[in-house]
Amino acid sequence: MRINTSRTELVALVSVGLIVLGLPAAALGYQYWLRPATAPTHVIDIDLRVPQDGGFAPEAITVTMGEPVTLRFASLDVTHGIAIGPGLGVDLGHVDPGQVKEITLTFDHPGTYTYYCNAWCSPDHWRMRGTLQVIDPDNPGFVPPAQSDPMIQALIVEGVDIDAKHEEGHGHDDDPALEITRPLSAQHGADLLDSVTLPDEVIDPLWRRSHAPTQALELLGTANPQMTQADLIDVVAYLWTADTAPETILNAQVLYNKNCAACHGQYGGGDGPAADTTAENPVIFADPAFMFEMRSDVLYAKIRRGGMGTDMPNFGTLFTQEETWALVEYLWTLPVQLANQGEE
């Protein structure tokens, strides 16, 4: 009887001890040892605040090549949007306060990416960016050099200043001033093609990339003295917008509306609601006289590198080279009434 009681007590004591000590130990062990050890992915929490209050926290992360990593984005103030580029095609959409959006990624080579806000969350929204560095565990010090961009290299070799002011212009003094008297019609230009002599350069798409429409106009004018300038302008408008596939333009329009319209305006009028917050005025793509002085490769370089203290952001760390070209092609459609696609 006595022995029984003390044995029962012992059993009870041991059970209580197990519950009091073992339960927390098991919970903590699971949380801090078992779970991380068995979890398939490495989780990184990233907090979002408007740039005035710090932007992303953390602002830079490092992940290991080959190891799945889960990024969890949570907003602490207003609605943000999350995309990661270039070339990953990751757009998590809006992140509302209190909401967590996550994505699991596995990188198979070292490189540098940018996670950025793509919802206009505050006047400084476009400064809200973070860097994602992918390292090779066998060679952690190695950071691949930024992919060199042949187009920008070529501009440097040629000595083109992409920050040149347009008013000063590089036009020749004996040029007749470009007079644009009516809206540019690519359709009208297409209809005229048969009656126009096209110089070889103008037909070459690569030449067109590295020359301004005014230069093409000059060549066309010499080759076609019988044509009026207004008609030749339409021919140029056609040539500069003809090569683009409609779906490329549509995709570029989505990018433009999300990333550019707030400053440059939905239709390129330079009149977006954020235009009065920038150090310089956003340029007006809808103005044919402005665009006719511009080279596609300079537009491209400007989008990738951004302005120098003008508040034109750089997009080279967000978009691929193809996406940037698509944007340039979209910019050309802004001053031009496009040719009717069905009648090609």
Place this chain on the structure above:
Amino acid sequence: MQQLLENRPRLIGLPVLALMLVVWLIPPPGATHATTHEISLDATQYEYAPGRVHVNQGDRVVITLTAADVVHGFYLDGYGLERRVEPGVSQQITFTADKAGKFRYRCSVSCGPLHPFMIGELVVESNTPYWRATGLVLVAVGGMLAYLWLTGKNKSYQEVISGK
């Protein structure tokens, strides 16, 4: 006919009731003349301009929504319409104001600390019941006058009052 009505003045109630029924049932004039309201609605932290919009029931409403500073939203109570709007890219919302009453529109994007107070009001006026009620009262008053006139015909005021 006149004789009949003079003998039984209450019969006047029949045409009056018939007329009241007609006034109550004729199709509302608004249904045929519904207009289209084009409204530009600009969202800023933390208000809409205009903050109140008046339309009539049955009108088509075309709202062009713009955002002047940051991303905002538009949610219209009662109609369940929702839209997000990014600065620089306007959005068009088209609907028919088929429900009368006052409906709030509120920002559906957390745009900042005062976001919950970003509210406007759509007033959908239903004019027709008001005019119907007025019409009914007029017809009823007319009927009453006719009744009084019939009962009191050829009698002096005094005679009517004294009930002779």
